[in-house]
Every structure is written in structure tokens, then in C-alpha cells.
Amino acid sequence: MTRFRSIVSRVVALHIVAIGVTSILMPLALYWLLYEAANGLHRDALRAQALTIASFLHPTAGGGGVTLDIPPEAQPIYSGDYALYAYAILDSEGNVLFTSRPDDAPLSAKKDPLTDDSFTRRRSKGASLIGVNVPRAIGDRLYWIQVGQDLAHRDVIIDDIVASFLPRVAWITFPILLLLLLIDILIFRRALDPVRAASDTAASIGPTSTYVRLSEQSMPTEVVPLVHAVNQALDRLEAGFRAQREFTADMAHELRTPLAIMRARVDTMDDQPPRRSLETDIVNMTRTVNQVLDIAELEAFVVDGGSQADLQAVCADAVAFMAPLAVDSDKTIALTGVETPVWVHGHAEALFRAVRNLVENAIRHTPAGGTIEVDVAADGTVRVLDEGPGVPAADRETIFQRFWRRDRARPGSRGLGLAIVTRVAAAHGGAISVEDRPGGGAVFTLRLQPSRPA
Amino acid sequence: MRILVVEDNAELVALLAKGLARSGFSADAVGNAGDAEHSLAAMRYAAIVLDLGLPDQDGLSLLRSIRGRGDSTPVLVLTARDGVSDRVNGLRAGADDYLVKPFAMEELVARLQALLRRPGNLLGRQLTFGNVSLETEGRQVFIDGTVRVFSARETAILEILLRRGGHVVPKRLFEDQLFGLSGDVGSNAVEVYVHRLRKMLADGGATVKIHTVRGVGYLLAEEKAAA
CATH class of the missing domain: 1.10.10.10 (Winged helix-like DNA-binding domain superfamily/Winged helix DNA-binding domain)
Structure with missing residues (x-):
């Protein structure tokens, strides 16, 4: 049954086989039953006829014999062109005493009619004959009365009914069975509706909706264990996601509180040379902690299917956010390209962090006096252009991996920023790449999926 | 100018009070939401510096109850949480500004001054x-x-x-x-x-x-x- 994956198709396939077998066997069985019933009725009628003939038998006055005295009004039934019945009266030795037949032969060719109460049929001039043997004691002797009927006679209709029954029954049986098949398919489809509904529910479950469970109500009993097991698996997954979120939150608290104390302590120190260097150390440490926390959160981050963000606004925010840092290091920053909203499929805050990290990276690699340009295109693409040394072709893949950095000796150069960008791009079904900028520098291109405005 | 600092870390709260004092603020420090409610009932503050991670109650619930009774004292929220999904939560509950730990003392002072300078507030002139x-x-x-x-x-x-x-x-x-x-x-x-x-x-x-x-x-x- 591996060829039929759906329950409905299995049912249909088996049902068609069953219909084939039933539509042959059922008419045959019905035909046989009807035939038997018709024969029984026929014989009863013949027996009644035999008793009528028996009533015409009278013992001879001298004893030892019988005479058959058929009233004239009954004669046409037994002889002539319209004779319905043939009869023969035999003595206990099987000798024919009277008969309607011209050849004086018994109706039944059986040697010993005594043992057969109802003989059945025989061939006679191409026609079937059905008949009965009825014993009758007259005086002290036993006689056998045989009554038969030619089935080819035009007034005998019982066998015609039986004969015409088979094709009719076949033609009625087949549509009824097909109708039954259709009804069964409908029943099955309705029975599987809860399963279909559960599939739709399951399809909507994601990391942002781990609380959703499949309904066990109205589910067919056979499927309930599966649904139950799936729900239990979802419970475990939800617990996992919750643990991940709690871990990130705990780590944020555990790492940032001591840094906050350290920073506050340094800030309230008197202005001495070590204070400035400590501040720088704390700023660098803080950035790394923030990036590690971002990475930890983004590992489990999935963008909600329907959410969208204005990429132009996100880039404006990121540029505004980073501008003080750029200005502080004597660099110019500009936002160019489209000035109207650019709607993309995505989470605004996550995209903000990606663009912010790209800008931060660009500021770090652009020499003082240089310009960083963030260019937004209507197709959901952001390009961040710097005036740094560019990225050698050999490094263009590794640069997006964690903790990669070109110059490990250079202070303040961390590789986590681009890993965050990569993760955000992946979560959005987007892509990040880097090329040389014509005239020097690098161009980082973040491609996102455009969407319609909300 | 009197500032209420609600922060459960004793060390940090002492340093914050010291730093704020240098910039001309006097800070009352409390370590939980219950004490904060008492202080707010007893005295009118120019601004509140509120940590979200409090031992007895979530800082955001405290913020909601402050705003719920029509108190519009400027609130600067401090938090160690800066997840992708956390950022706007504090502001939506009625906070005026939002600072992620760790922060520079001068940044805290500048933000407080900016809050107090808003039209209608104390430093507005x-x-x-x-x-x-x-x-x-x-x-x-x-x-x-x-x-x-x-x-x-x-x-x-x-x-x-x-x-x-x-x-x-x-x-x-x-x-x-x-x-x-x-x-x-x-x-x-x-x-x-x-x-x-x-x-x-x-x-x-x-x-x-x-x-x-x-x-x-x-x-x-x-x-x-x-x-």
C-alpha cells in the first residue's frame, strides 16, 4: 500500500476492488436466491395441481385399480394447444397408468420415482420441464402423481422474471455501490477535517509563537496519540526557547551590572590619566558584551511572518545613532538614495542593529576626514560605502564569520559586528556581501525582501 | 534638585548618588519598588531614575502605577535588558527616556538635564x-x-x-x-x-x-x- 499515501486514496482504491467483487457476486447470489424462491413457489403450485388431479382418481368398483375421471371443463388445462400442465399417474412399481403425454412415458425418467418427492427437470424437445412427484394412497395401494410444466410455454412467466433479473440487478447494484463510495469519501474527508485544521495550526507555530498547541478536541481517536505526542514535543521546545531567552536575559544582567558599577566608579574618580584609559577599556568591553548578547539573542531569533519595516527609516535611525561617533572621529556620514519609505519583510530593531553594525564597521575603517555613505534603494537594498582599504577577495567569505578580524593587533577592531549582520540577514531571508568600491574603499550590500506597506 | 534613584544594587546606587551629587543633583536612593512608593508618597521629586530589575516588583509595573495616578514626574529608565525585542517596552509604559547599562555618568546627567529642560519642567528656562x-x-x-x-x-x-x-x-x-x-x-x-x-x-x-x-x-x- 506504499503507492497510496493518503488515507482517502487508500480507501478509494480498496473500495473500487470491493465494488468490483461485490458487483459480480451480489447479483449472482441474488439470482440464485431468487431462482430458488421461484422454483419453490413453482413446485408448490405444481403440488397443488397434483392434488387436484388426485381428486379426479377414483378406485374401481371391483377393487385393485383406479380410474381417472377428469371433468370436461378441466380437460383443456392438460391437453390440446393450450395445455398448461402435463401429468402422469404411476403405480408403485413405476408403471404409467394414465398420462397426458402421447407417448405414455413417465414425466420423470428417474428409475425410482419413489425416492424423489419433487423431480426437477429434463430436456424434452428442446424445452425444460419442471415437475413434482406426489404420492397418493387410494384404497390400499399407493400411486404416484407426476405433474410437470414446460418452461417454454408462453403462460409460464416465473423463469422469465428470474432470467431478466440478473442484468437489471447488475445495473442497479453498480451505481449504488459507486454512490456508497462517494459517501464514504465524504465521510472520510469530514473525519479528517480536524487533522487538516491541526496541520494549519502547526504550520503557524514558530519561535515567536511557541505557546500554540494543536487541538485534541474533535480529533479522531486514532490520531489523538499523535497529536498528544506532538503537543508534548512542543512543550519541550517551548521550555527550550524559554530557557534560551532567560539565559540571554540573565547574561545581560550578570554582565552589564558589574560593567555599570565599574563605569560609575571610574566616572566618579578624579580626572587622572588612568581614568581615561579605564574608560576606553570599559567602552570596548561594553561593546563586546553587547555584541555577544546580540549574537546570543539572534541565534534563536526568527522574524514573524507578517512583520515589515521601513528600511529607509531604519537606515535614517542608524545613521543618526552613529553620527556622533563619526563626527567625534572627524568623519562625515550621509544617507543617500530613496527618501520615501522602503517596506521590507522584517523586524525594525533587528535591521537597525544590522545597519548600525555595518556603519560602525565602516566608520572604523575610514580614515579621519573621510566619508561614510549609507545608500537605500527602493528594491530593499542597503549599501554602506566606506573609504577604507577595502576587503581582499580572499577574505570576502571569512569576514562574515564570528570573531574574524583583519588586524588582530589593531585595538578596537572586533569581528562580531559583521557576524551580527550576517545573522540578521539570514533571519530575514536576505543576504550580505562585500565588494570593492570604485575609487577605493569597500561596499557592503545588505539585500532584503521587499514587501507591501502595512 | 531632588532625584529619586530606584536601583537594587547597593554599590551602583551609591556610585550613582555620588555622581549625581557632583552635577548638582541630590539623590534619594531606594532599593525596591515598595520603598519607592513610600518615598514618592512623602515627597515630590524633580525626576525618577528607575531600574527595571527590582527584587519585589518589575520596574515597569511601578512605572505604570506612577503614571496610572496621573503623576507626570519625568522618569529615566535604566535597564540591563537591551534585547532586540526589549527596546521600546520601557518607553511604551510611559518612560521619558531609556538608558542601557553600563552608561557614562555624564550621559545619565545629560539625559536627566534634557528631561528637566523639556517645556514645563524645572530646567526649561x-x-x-x-x-x-x-x-x-x-x-x-x-x-x-x-x-x-x-x-x-x-x-x-x-x-x-x-x-x-x-x-x-x-x-x-x-x-x-x-x-x-x-x-x-x-x-x-x-x-x-x-x-x-x-x-x-x-x-x-x-x-x-x-x-x-x-x-x-x-x-x-x-x-x-x-x-
């Missing part, structure tokens, strides 16, 4: 950044203590920049505030005023400079000591 200050009621501009004459439009632009000193102000904000909804603004009207203002600041010997962030807006930043 004088705005200062670097050696430039503005009397918001008398509309007088001082550079290094000397009064300078600015036109009304230039003063208005300077006010917007001073209120958000060190941060980028979107160009749209200038257009909205200067010209309202009349819409009768030449596309470079703001640029012309900013250009003139920039020159006047430089001529007056200001230690602050207006930087253009093309495509976004303007940034009033302090010039580094060397410049």
Missing part, C-alpha cells in the same frame, strides 16, 4: 551646551558668557539643537517646528538658516559646531579640545 546657552524666555543667546544677537528663526533653530545637543535632530523636525503645517517652505530654507547660524557660532568663538548629516538632519557637537 536655560539651555546650555558647551559654552553656548539660551534663555528660553528672554530669547537671549550667550556664547562664552557674552550676549549675541540672533534672529528669531536662528534662535529657534539653536533652541532645537541645544535641547538635543550631542544627538542628531531630523531635518523634518526643524521644518515642522519653524514653519508649521503652512508647507510654504523652500526645500533649502532650513539649510540657509543653519548655514548662517553655523557661521555666527564660529565667529562668536563657540566650542560647539553644527554638523550636517546629509539625508538625515543636523548634529550639534562639542568641538574636541584640540580644535
Whole structure:
């Protein structure tokens, strides 16, 4: 049954086989039953006829014999062109005493009619004959009365009914069975509706909706264990996601509180040379902690299917956010390209962090006096252009991996920023790449999926 | 000026109180939401510095109950949580500003001052950044203590920049505030005023400079000591 994956198709396939077998066997069985019933009725009628003939038998006055005295009004039934019945009266030795037949032969060719109460049929001039043997004691002797009927006679209709029954029954049986098949398919489809509904529910479950469970109500009993097991698996997954979120939150608290104390302590120190260097150390440490926390959160981050963000606004925010840092290091920053909203499929805050990290990276690699340009295109693409040394072709893949950095000796150069960008791009079904900028520098291109405005 | 600091870390709260005192604030420190409610019932504070991670109650619930009874005291929220999904939660519950730990003491002071300078708040009458200050009621501009004459439009632009000193102000904000909804603004009207203002600041010997962030807006930043 591996060829039929759906329950409905299995049912249909088996049902068609069953219909084939039933539509042959059922008419045959019905035909046989009807035939038997018709024969029984026929014989009863013949027996009644035999008793009528028996009533015409009278013992001879001298004893030892019988005479058959058929009233004239009954004669046409037994002889002539319209004779319905043939009869023969035999003595206990099987000798024919009277008969309607011209050849004086018994109706039944059986040697010993005594043992057969109802003989059945025989061939006679191409026609079937059905008949009965009825014993009758007259005086002290036993006689056998045989009554038969030619089935080819035009007034005998019982066998015609039986004969015409088979094709009719076949033609009625087949549509009824097909109708039954259709009804069964409908029943099955309705029975599987809860399963279909559960599939739709399951399809909507994601990391942002781990609380959703499949309904066990109205589910067919056979499927309930599966649904139950799936729900239990979802419970475990939800617990996992919750643990991940709690871990990130705990780590944020555990790492940032001591840094906050350290920073506050340094800030309230008197202005001495070590204070400035400590501040720088704390700023660098803080950035790394923030990036590690971002990475930890983004590992489990999935963008909600329907959410969208204005990429132009996100880039404006990121540029505004980073501008003080750029200005502080004597660099110019500009936002160019489209000035109207650019709607993309995505989470605004996550995209903000990606663009912010790209800008931060660009500021770090652009020499003082240089310009960083963030260019937004209507197709959901952001390009961040710097005036740094560019990225050698050999490094263009590794640069997006964690903790990669070109110059490990250079202070303040961390590789986590681009890993965050990569993760955000992946979560959005987007892509990040880097090329040389014509005239020097690098161009980082973040491609996102455009969407319609909300 | 009295500030209520709600923070459960004893060490941090002591350092914050010390740092705030240096900038002319006096800080009352409490370690949980219950004590904060008592202090707020007993006394009126200029502003509240509220940590979100409190032992007895979530800081956000405390913030909601403060706002719920119509108390509009400026609230600066501190948090160690800065997840992708966390950022706006504090502001939605009615916080006026949001600072992620760790933060520079001068940033905390600057944010507090910015909150207190908002129209209607205590510090609203004088705005200062670097050696430039503005009397918001008398509309007088001082550079290094000397009064300078600015036109009304230039003063208005300077006010917007001073209120958000060190941060980028979107160009749209200038257009909205200067010209309202009349819409009768030449596309470079703001640029012309900013250009003139920039020159006047430089001529007056200001230690602050207006930087253009093309495509976004303007940034009033302090010039580094060397410049």
C-alpha cells in the first residue's frame, strides 16, 4: 500500500476492488436466491395441481385399480394447444397408468420415482420441464402423481422474471455501490477535517509563537496519540526557547551590572590619566558584551511572518545613532538614495542593529576626514560605502564569520559586528556581501525582501 | 534638585548618588519598588531614575502605577535588558527616556538635564551646551558668557539643537517646528538658516559646531579640545 499515501486514496482504491467483487457476486447470489424462491413457489403450485388431479382418481368398483375421471371443463388445462400442465399417474412399481403425454412415458425418467418427492427437470424437445412427484394412497395401494410444466410455454412467466433479473440487478447494484463510495469519501474527508485544521495550526507555530498547541478536541481517536505526542514535543521546545531567552536575559544582567558599577566608579574618580584609559577599556568591553548578547539573542531569533519595516527609516535611525561617533572621529556620514519609505519583510530593531553594525564597521575603517555613505534603494537594498582599504577577495567569505578580524593587533577592531549582520540577514531571508568600491574603499550590500506597506 | 534613584544594587546606587551629587543633583536612593512608593508618597521629586530589575516588583509595573495616578514626574529608565525585542517596552509604559547599562555618568546627567529642560519642567528656562546657552524666555543667546544677537528663526533653530545637543535632530523636525503645517517652505530654507547660524557660532568663538548629516538632519557637537 506504499503507492497510496493518503488515507482517502487508500480507501478509494480498496473500495473500487470491493465494488468490483461485490458487483459480480451480489447479483449472482441474488439470482440464485431468487431462482430458488421461484422454483419453490413453482413446485408448490405444481403440488397443488397434483392434488387436484388426485381428486379426479377414483378406485374401481371391483377393487385393485383406479380410474381417472377428469371433468370436461378441466380437460383443456392438460391437453390440446393450450395445455398448461402435463401429468402422469404411476403405480408403485413405476408403471404409467394414465398420462397426458402421447407417448405414455413417465414425466420423470428417474428409475425410482419413489425416492424423489419433487423431480426437477429434463430436456424434452428442446424445452425444460419442471415437475413434482406426489404420492397418493387410494384404497390400499399407493400411486404416484407426476405433474410437470414446460418452461417454454408462453403462460409460464416465473423463469422469465428470474432470467431478466440478473442484468437489471447488475445495473442497479453498480451505481449504488459507486454512490456508497462517494459517501464514504465524504465521510472520510469530514473525519479528517480536524487533522487538516491541526496541520494549519502547526504550520503557524514558530519561535515567536511557541505557546500554540494543536487541538485534541474533535480529533479522531486514532490520531489523538499523535497529536498528544506532538503537543508534548512542543512543550519541550517551548521550555527550550524559554530557557534560551532567560539565559540571554540573565547574561545581560550578570554582565552589564558589574560593567555599570565599574563605569560609575571610574566616572566618579578624579580626572587622572588612568581614568581615561579605564574608560576606553570599559567602552570596548561594553561593546563586546553587547555584541555577544546580540549574537546570543539572534541565534534563536526568527522574524514573524507578517512583520515589515521601513528600511529607509531604519537606515535614517542608524545613521543618526552613529553620527556622533563619526563626527567625534572627524568623519562625515550621509544617507543617500530613496527618501520615501522602503517596506521590507522584517523586524525594525533587528535591521537597525544590522545597519548600525555595518556603519560602525565602516566608520572604523575610514580614515579621519573621510566619508561614510549609507545608500537605500527602493528594491530593499542597503549599501554602506566606506573609504577604507577595502576587503581582499580572499577574505570576502571569512569576514562574515564570528570573531574574524583583519588586524588582530589593531585595538578596537572586533569581528562580531559583521557576524551580527550576517545573522540578521539570514533571519530575514536576505543576504550580505562585500565588494570593492570604485575609487577605493569597500561596499557592503545588505539585500532584503521587499514587501507591501502595512 | 531632588532625584529619586530606584536601583537594587547597593554599590551602583551609591556610585550613582555620588555622581549625581557632583552635577548638582541630590539623590534619594531606594532599593525596591515598595520603598519607592513610600518615598514618592512623602515627597515630590524633580525626576525618577528607575531600574527595571527590582527584587519585589518589575520596574515597569511601578512605572505604570506612577503614571496610572496621573503623576507626570519625568522618569529615566535604566535597564540591563537591551534585547532586540526589549527596546521600546520601557518607553511604551510611559518612560521619558531609556538608558542601557553600563552608561557614562555624564550621559545619565545629560539625559536627566534634557528631561528637566523639556517645556514645563524645572530646567526649561536655560539651555546650555558647551559654552553656548539660551534663555528660553528672554530669547537671549550667550556664547562664552557674552550676549549675541540672533534672529528669531536662528534662535529657534539653536533652541532645537541645544535641547538635543550631542544627538542628531531630523531635518523634518526643524521644518515642522519653524514653519508649521503652512508647507510654504523652500526645500533649502532650513539649510540657509543653519548655514548662517553655523557661521555666527564660529565667529562668536563657540566650542560647539553644527554638523550636517546629509539625508538625515543636523548634529550639534562639542568641538574636541584640540580644535
